[in-house]
């Protein structure tokens with residue numbers, strides 16, 4: 373049996389919000405403990421108590437938490453930074469040990485997973501796992517059929533080895549307006565979708581430069597089976613109160629088995645499941661998270677036994 377903790381800590385650890393946010397929920401009478409509205413943040417609760425926020429049962433702190441962030445430009449992918457704002461400032465959680473899984477450049481937008489699950493991060497980032505990362509980009513310069521072939525063949529970008537085969541799709545190409553020449557000095561611009569299996573420093577920008585063009589806008593749209601939801605606005609990072617439980621074989625003894633035998637896709641499915649296997653009605657409205665029903669249904673199909681809702 374887990375020991376009793378303060379109600380605000382219980383809620384914050386469960387991912388219901390930051391400590392100050394959950395204190396406000398309590399003050400506003402949104403939290404009930406064993407059917408009675410809780411008046412004070414200091415009251416002690418344990419896993420035996422029924423804690424309800426806005427009608428949703430909140431379970432004690434999960435072993436791991438997963439947040440999908442739609443990273444806006446202007447934030448660095450780090451836990452701390454002396455000069456810049458970090459992506460962690462966008463996560464409504466005080467939970468210790470959270471970190472972004474991999475790096476997006478300060479000016480890159482898009483999907484970034486934030487978790488405290490080190491084994492999952494390893495599955496996604498290990499160069500040996502070759503997890504697909506798909507980006508949407510806008511270039512200065514016209515991308516060509518020859519570029520598609522060169523990306524597929526592998527490019528020299530100043531590393532020991534050429535890049536692994538990458539899938540380049542040219543979505544559109546246009547001649548830019550006179551007024552846009554400062555941003556697109558070549559006079560041409562393409563929209564592309566690029567899928568790479570590695571995660572080298574500035575890889576998309578360097579590959580594009582290797583064929584004589586320049587990335588002027590970059591957004592990650594997927595990583596493995598994780599896809600940036602269409603309805604997730606920039607800066608939003610849905611929390612998952614109520615998700616808890618231990619994935620099987622994730623104790624220290626079995627961790628090796630998990631990382632060795634599971635495919636990266638399976639590992640990412642776990643993140644999806646943890647992020648989305650909530651019924652829309654389980655998501656507190658304060659989060660501003662409009663759940664995508666189809667995605668939720670898909671997520672439920674792949675949610676593992678580690679999820680207890």
Ligand code: URA
Nearest residue numbers: 477480574575576577
């Ligand atoms: N490639 C880049 O060049 N930048 C990113 O942020 C991600 C991939």
